[in-house]
Amino acid sequence: MEMIDKSKKTFSVKSFFLRWEVLLLLIFIVYNIIIIFTTPYYLDINNIFDMTFIFTEKGLVALIMAFIIITGNVDLSVASIMGLSSVAMAASYQAGVNIWAAFLIGLLIGTSAGFLNGMIITRLSLPAIIITLATYSFYRGIAYVILGNEAVSGFTKKFSYIGQGYIGNSPVPFPLIIFLIIAVISIIILHRTTFGRMVYAIGLNEKAAFASGIPIKKIKLLLFTLSGFMSGFAGMIITSRIGNTRPNIATGFELEIITIVILGGVMITGGVGNMWGVFISIVLISTIRYGLGFHNVPGQIMLVVTGGLLISSILINNFLKTFVSNRVLKR
Amino acid sequence: MKKSLMWLIVGLLCLSIIGSFSLFGCAQEAAEEPAAEEEAAEEPAEEAGGLSIAIVVKNIGNPFFDVIKTGWDEALGELGDESIFRGPEQPTPEGQIEIIESLIAQKVDGFTYVANDPQSLQPICKKAMDAGIAVVGWESGIVPESRHLSVEPASAKDIGVDQVKMLAEMIDYEGQIAILSATATMANQNTWIEYMEEELEKEEYANMELVDIVYGDDVREKSYNEALGLFKTYPELKGIISPTTVGIAATARAITDEELIDQVELTGLGLPSEMAEYVHNGACKEFGLWNPIDLGYLDAYSTHYLATGEITGSPGETFTAGRLGEYTIEEQEGVENGLVYLGGLFTFNIDNIDEWKDKI
Numbered sequence: 214m215e216m217i218d219k220s221k222k223t224f225s226v227k228s229f230f231l232r233w234e235v236l237l238l239l240i241f242i243v244y245n246i247i248i249i250f251t252t253p254y255y256l257d258i259n260n261i262f263d264m265t266f267i268f269t270e271k272g273l274v275a276l277i278m279a280f281i282i283i284t285g286n287v288d289l290s291v292a293s294i295m296g297l298s299s300v301a302m303a304a305s306y307q308a309g310v311n312i313w314a315a316f317l318i319g320l321l322i323g324t325s326a327g328f329l330n331g332m333i334i335t336r337l338s339l340p341a342i343i344i345t346l347a348t349y350s351f352y353r354g355i356a357y358v359i360l361g362n363e364a365v366s367g368f369t370k371k372f373s374y375i376g377q378g379y380i381g382n383s384p385v386p387f388p389l390i391i392f393l394i395i396a397v398i399s400i401i402i403l404h405r406t407t408f409g410r411m412v413y414a415i416g417l418n419e420k421a422a423f424a425s426g427i428p429i430k431k432i433k434l435l436l437f438t439l440s441g442f443m444s445g446f447a448g449m450i451i452t453s454r455i456g457n458t459r460p461n462i463a464t465g466f467e468l469e470i471i472t473i474v475i476l477g478g479v480m481i482t483g484g485v486g487n488m489w490g491v492f493i494s495i496v497l498i499s500t501i502r503y504g505l506g507f508h509n510v511p512g513q514i515m516l517v518v519t520g521g522l523l524i525s526s527i528l529i530n531n532f533l534k535t536f537v538s539n540r541v542l543k544r
Numbered sequence: 545m546k547k548s549l550m551w552l553i554v555g556l557l558c559l560s561i562i563g564s565f566s567l568f569g570c571a572q573e574a575a576e577e578p579a580a581e582e583e584a585a586e587e588p589a590e591e592a593g594g595l596s597i598a599i600v601v602k603n604i605g606n607p608f609f610d611v612i613k614t615g616w617d618e619a620l621g622e623l624g625d626e627s628i629f630r631g632p633e634q635p636t637p638e639g640q641i642e643i644i645e646s647l648i649a650q651k652v653d654g655f656t657y658v659a660n661d662p663q664s665l666q667p668i669c670k671k672a673m674d675a676g677i678a679v680v681g682w683e684s685g686i687v688p689e690s691r692h693l694s695v696e697p698a699s700a701k702d703i704g705v706d707q708v709k710m711l712a713e714m715i716d717y718e719g720q721i722a723i724l725s726a727t728a729t730m731a732n733q734n735t736w737i738e739y740m741e742e743e744l745e746k747e748e749y750a751n752m753e754l755v756d757i758v759y760g761d762d763v764r765e766k767s768y769n770e771a772l773g774l775f776k777t778y779p780e781l782k783g784i785i786s787p788t789t790v791g792i793a794a795t796a797r798a799i800t801d802e803e804l805i806d807q808v809e810l811t812g813l814g815l816p817s818e819m820a821e822y823v824h825n826g827a828c829k830e831f832g833l834w835n836p837i838d839l840g841y842l843d844a845y846s847t848h849y850l851a852t853g854e855i856t857g858s859p860g861e862t863f864t865a866g867r868l869g870e871y872t873i874e875e876q877e878g879v880e881n882g883l884v885y886l887g888g889l890f891t892f893n894i895d896n897i898d899e900w901k902d903k904i
């Protein structure tokens with residue numbers, strides 16, 4: 214907490230450029246300038262809005278993941294929860310349940326899965342990485358038990374609006390609006406509320422936070438439940454967007470989501486991070502995929518670029534910090 | 545003091561790594577950019593042909609699609625079109641949707657796709673067709689409003705029935721058999737399996753029993769393990785049909801490793817280059833495939849003619865596909881768009897494997 218206040222008081226050009234989200238923003242701008250000049254149609258407004266379809270699901274979960282990682286925990290089960298809630302929704306729809314009731318069932322299943330994670334972690338005081346690693350297979354496994362190797366499709370037209378719909382006749386996708394609203398709420402909660410400061414405090418020093426009366430267990434339980442809810446919701450969006458579901462839907466998303474959060478400048482050890490950084494990181498990764506797609510770059514190269522970006526931005530930042538602290542030491 | 549010195553060294557090391565990374569990145573971008581500019585410069589000229597036509601495969605790194613690509617590139621070379629070859633890293637519909645989004649965004653003239661899950665690709669293909677893009681679907685999943693025209697290697701029935709016949713010959717119409725397929729949602733394989741099951745109900749197969757269908761997801765390790773699983777679960781197993789190139793090669797490997805040659809017979813659809821070894825050691829005595837080079841070639845011609853408007857994809861139309869000659873669009877059950885068949889199943893065995901193994 215003290216660190217945050219200090220950085221606000223002593224604003225200088227040097228510390229401004231050392232800030233992670235500024236570095237990311239610079240990468241974002243440079244990348245976009247290059248890609249705009251090399252790619253026709255990149256600036257097409259319809260294209261840009263349509264690009265957002267591919268990141269809203271991951272983005273939504275990443276926003277909550279940022280809170281969890283800032284507390285020094287991690288949730289590896291998010292993609293499995295997406296799959297489980299999607300499959301639960303599809304199975305109940307197949308059994309004759311009304312589509313919106315099935316939608317609520319999906320959300321409920323997602324929320325309960327997150328709640329279960331939170332309960333085990335807080336009641337047994339076990340590391341989140343181990344518990345969510347277990348539920349990562351557990352939830353995915355249940356999804357396979359429910360649907361086997363089947364796929365379910367043929368949801369009603371109205372349901373497709375959640376993942377494919379546009380606001381009125383504009384090119385603005387419905388899921389993008391949801392994402393932006395939740396992003397703004399997340400930024401406000403993390404940076405402008407007591408709750409947000411408590412989240413940082415837990416990540417910086419859990420014991421000290423506990424000693425100063427912060428309800429650590431309640432906050433963790435709340436965050437994991439929220440993560441489950443948001444994964445459930447993201448599961449509904451991807452089901453609606455693709456128009457069908459299989460037990461292996463969204464496989465591997467958890468690592469992409471964690472990559473986004475880490476690239477956004479959130480320290481995996483907790484206590485450090487900024488929601489703006491996460492937001493820029495979401496947009497940066499998706500514009501990279503979108504832009505490279507125009508050049509018909511094969512998928513493996515995209516993986517190399519994303520991985521390389523993560524490594525180099527961490528290294529650049531580390532280097533700059535070391536450089537500055539050394540200069541301070543010499544003085 | 546020592547600590548800061550250590551950090552400095554670590555920092556320098558890091559910098560050199562970043563350096564090599566960014567150099568690698570720059571070199572790549574530099575290699576790409578001029579190409580992109582050239583394309584942009586060429587576009588307004590629009591020579592004869594000059595369309596940009598894409599193919600979206602199930603996943604990259606799959607040798608079968610690389611062979612398809614040779615026929616595809618050959619045809620587009622003849623037509624003077626730009627060829628775009630895309631596929632996701634993993635065989636998922638999500639990845640294909642992202643690619644098709646990008647193809648719509650760059651306003652290609654047409655594309656052919658082979659879907660990981662045709663149902664999932666329907667909305668995005670509809671969107672592409674609404675944007676005026678010619679869409680050819682190449683697989684047997686019959687989903688309405690998902691393409692202008694279907695291109696199939698052979699009728700699904702023939703493919704299914706032929707594989708059952710090949711295996712039945714090998715095991716003298718007797719014993720337990722299993723199927724090792726790709727993923728459970730792949731329309732191609734599922735349709736063939738339906739026809740296999742139908743064929744197996746006939747009287748001559750009364751002594752053959754289909755005990756299991758397993759899915760290797762077109763991933764080598766998984767297919768291999770599924771095959772091992774079959775050997776364990778069904779010790780009496782006599783034969784396996786694997787209607788997927790990844791699956792058959794993995795199963796042949798598993799049969800060889802477990803020393804089950806001649807105990808468990810194998811057939812299915814495979815690539816001669818990958819299967820030659822197993823045809824010689826007897827793990828897989830005979831298998832089938834259509835000619836993928838020709839299939840890619842036919843795909844390219846059909847997409848091109850659709851994009852230029854020479855055909856619309858309705859049954860009854862005819863067109864000439866380069867060296868392959870004339871094709872007539874046939875009716876397809878359940879959907880409005882027509883269908884083109886390349887030809888029948890071609891079988892490979894010890895007699896012809898060596899002449900084919902270097903080609904595909």
